[in-house]
Structure formats: structure tokens, C-alpha cells
Amino acid sequence: MTRAAPSTPLRFAPQAQAVGRALEGLDRVILGKPTQVRLAVACLLARGHLLIEDQPGVGKTTLAHALARTLGLAFRRVQFTSDLLPADLLGVSIWDAREGIFRYHPGPVFSEVLLADEINRATPKTQGALLEAMEERTVSEGGVTRPLPDPFFVIATQNPAAFVGTSPLPEAQLDRFLLTVTLGYPDPRAERTLLETGGRAQAVRDLPAVLDSATLLAAQREVDAVHAAPPLLDYLQQLARATRGHPALAAGLSPRALLALLAVSRAWAFLAGRDMVLPEDVQAVFPALSAHRLPPRDPGVRIGDVTARILAETPIP
Template sequence: MTQGSTERILHAINSVILGKQHPVKLALACLLARGHLLIEDLPGVGKTTLAHTLATTLGLRFQRVQFTSDMLPADILGVSIYDPDKHQFSFHRGPIFTQLLLADEINRASPRTQSALLEAMEEQQVTVEGETLPLEDPFFVIATQNPAHQIGTFPLPESQLDRFLMRIQIGYPDKQAERALLTGEDRRQMLKQLQAEITPAKLIQLQQAASKISLSDALIDYVQALLAYTRNSGQFYNGLSPRAGLGLIQAARAWAMINGRDFVIPEDVQAVFPSIVQHRLQAREHLQSADWAAEILKQVALP
């Protein structure tokens, strides 16, 4: 049942996003593990399309916010406006009151705005003028950012990067996929025709199922060995946090579920590991990030 759903979802997304099975699967795993997703890549590789497709196929209400440097927290959270007829302030909900928020180019916004969003992500609620308002359930943020070296960006601080379960890259499509993309239908048109594969309630069910995937001692040993390696090898400024470890396990469970298994094997951990650690770890030497995550996996033997 669960596998059928996840397969249908993946199939639908892959019909729009061509040749990107792995990032798509990671993105789905991230959402099934109740994590927020950060997509870092150059403009025009399909970040927004991916977020949009995910929202549609999962049947989620969707809001998009384009972040700019002059943006204020109120532009996201909402604002109280004086209603002269009623002689009182009434709260106008911002775009954050939705099920899936696409925060485009999050690193263009000022740190103040960024942190407002990230706090909301963490707490799953917002506090405006002393009033606490819960956000919707499910609630996801898919943020995109341009690579940090682009002009006019405020890189997210490490503490806030930690709020994102995964950071993925999409990358250029391969030759064949690109050709299909160039000759095929207009993607925006396709998005409009796309149907929801599941309901939000079903999504919550799937999330619960994922959190129940069984985890053996041997696998926890392996995860701990990986965490210990990042802390003790001396290759990184700081090792992975326990939150990262929890995230790793959650993501591995979701990955196992997508692969139709009811238990986690080391391969699941290995599959999600780079996307979980790359934005959390800072290598001492200037290593290519894609390489060092794979390098850690090679260094740590299965217990």
C-alpha cells in the first residue's frame, strides 16, 4: 500500500522532472521524514518546478515567496492591519499559512527575515504581536538558494542550515533528458494538468508509517560510527549534532520505505547521508563537498 503510493508519486514527478530520479527520491524521502528541504543550485535547473510538482502530486496547498533583500518578516508571517470599520486590528495571514511553502532564493533575504522563517519552521507555529498561531499540518518548507558565491546573497548561518533536514542539488540534466526537455511539452503546462496522487491525510499516514520502520541495533551502531567519525577524525570543524543523527535515521527510514522495505539497511543510510551532512559539516581542508561525504562513507566500516 505504502509502496504503491510512493511509486505513483515518484512516477508522476519524474514525468515532469526528467532524468533526476535520485534528487527527486531524496526530496520525497525528506518530506516523508517530516523534514524541510533546501535545494541549492543555479537558477533554471528546475528547483521551482520540483517544489511545485511535489506540492501538486502530494495534494498540498502551495504558496511561493520570492525572497528579496528588502523583505521583512511580516511579508512572510502576516501583518495586523487596523480595520477602521471594526475599530480593531485584524491579522492578515502571510504566505506561511500554507501546507507547502516554496521559499525561493532564501539567501537573498536579510538575516532577520531568514530567521523569522526558520523559527516558524522549527516551532511549526508563529507568534505575531503576542499571539501564537499554529501552522498547518503537514507543513513543509522547500527553500531554494543560489550558490553562495553569487552577488547579493546573505549565506544562511550554520545554526539555521541545521533546520533543513536535507540539502540537495539538482544539477544539469544529462544529454538525453535535456533533449526530451527541449523538445517536449511546456513544463508549466504539464504542471497545470498534474493530478494529486494522495491527500494530505494520506501523507500524514505515510509519515507515521515511515517513523515506524524498524531499526536494528547493528544499524544504530553504524549510524553512531558515522557520527563518531565526523567528530573524531579531525577533518571537520565540528562533528554532526545529535539532531543530525536523528535526521539521518528518519531519512534512512523514509528511504527504506520508498524502496519497499520495512527495515533499514546500511545502504539506506548511505543513500541519504551526503544530502544530510553536506550543509552541516565544514571540512577543514578545501575538499569538494560531494567527495568528502562519500569519503566518510568509505572510511567507516560496517560494524
């Protein structure tokens, strides 16, 4: 099978240029992590949600705040703890004696970018309440269904499972996140900059908003229009089949995961300035999409190694 020819330049230049300026600003704040930054933006463009699994102090909150600020979106942060209740997140109706009615008070989930910090420290009931809102993009309370903002983007952070007081997310709930990324330690040069500047808090505050909600929604619509040729769809199916029959994996990618892979591959192509998905777009996002969706048969199996072998052994169209 021959490789598809490079696509023509993007017709949707204004949105692409605005997103490009946002990426430049984020790279100045999140030092030495261009791939993770682009995965986060691609996740948002594909209308998904992002899970960051890492230890405290490596920049997870900074990434979420900087992303919301440069995109001009309303940002809220919720610290997940063992005593956090679903009502603390979704909102609650309180009796108004003067009016004689129950008045709804929206919770922090009604924001355009929500940082669910240390989501695996909350109880499964609270985790489920957030994940249901993520899936349905509505909140039902007191017999009334209320839509969440559009765009609506959840960035959840998760401590490693070995940390004290964690309640791991079940596989079905993990599947609600489009991508999983790990920031890791900064490289020596980035770490030296942090030491010399005293952190990135001021850099985040100085970030200008280069987009707004309307421009972002227009960019999301343009991402939907990025072309995926039949050979590219064949490639996606071959990757899925490779995961489903792999001896190291207990289960492979579901059809829903395959749709998610196509969506985020389109977003990655958009960020590269193209209106056609190429195999390298799929390869760039495949590990982050698969990391939390492929359960190993043996606890000692490294999913990253498995996905790397699958990409290396699956023929490219």
C-alpha cells in the same frame, strides 16, 4: 557484525502505493533526476525541510510545484529579496476601524508546501523569521500563537555564494534543513526532451493529485514505525564518530543531526518498500544530510569527497 536479514513486505501498502504513484509522476516531470526526486519525497515523509542549492534555471521551482501538485497539497511561492520583511512572510495585524480590533492577515507561510525562492537574497532577519517558523511550526504575532498547517514543508532554494547580493545562511540556521540537494544540468537526453516539448510547465499542470493531506500524514506515521535494529543504530553512531574526529572537518554531526539521519533513513526504506532500515538506506541519504552540516577546516576541501571516504571506511554491520 553480520548484516540484518531483509525485512518483511510493508504492512502499510495503501500509503506506500500512493507515494509510489507520486514518484512515478514526478519522474515524468523532473527528467533524469530520480535520486533528487526521491530525496525530496523522503525529506517530506521524515517531516523535514529541503534546501536546494543551485544556479537559476535548472528546475528547482518546477520540482517544488510538481511535488505539491502530485501530493495534493496547497502551494505558495515567495521570492526572497533584500527588501522582503518578516511580516511579508508571516502575516500582519491591521486595525479594523469598523470592528475596533486588530485583525490578523496570514502571510504565505500558512501553506502546506512553501517555496522560499532564493532564500539567501533576503536579510538575515527575514531568513531567521522563516527558519523559526520551520522549527516551531507556529507563528507568534500580537501575543497570539498560531499553528502552521500539517503537513508543513519548506523547499528553499539558494544561489551559489559567489552570486551577487547573497547573504549566506549561518550554520545554525542551515541545520534546520533536513537535506540539501543539487539538481545540476540535465543529461543530454533530458535536455533534448525539454527542447522538443518547450519546458515542463504544461507537464506540471497535467499532473494528477494522487495523495491528499490525510494520506500523507498516515504515510508519515508509518515511516515513524519503520524498524531500526540495534546494529543499525551502532552504524549511525560509528558514522557520527567518524565525522567528529575527521582531520578535514571543523566539526562533526551533532546528536540532532544523528536523529535526522535516522528519520530520513526510515523514509528511504519506506520508499524502497521495506519496514526495516538497512545500511544502504543510511548510505543513500548520508551525503545529502551531511553536505550542509560538516564545515571544512580548509576552504578547498570538498565535503562530498569527505563523506564518500567516511562511508567507504566505516564498517557496515
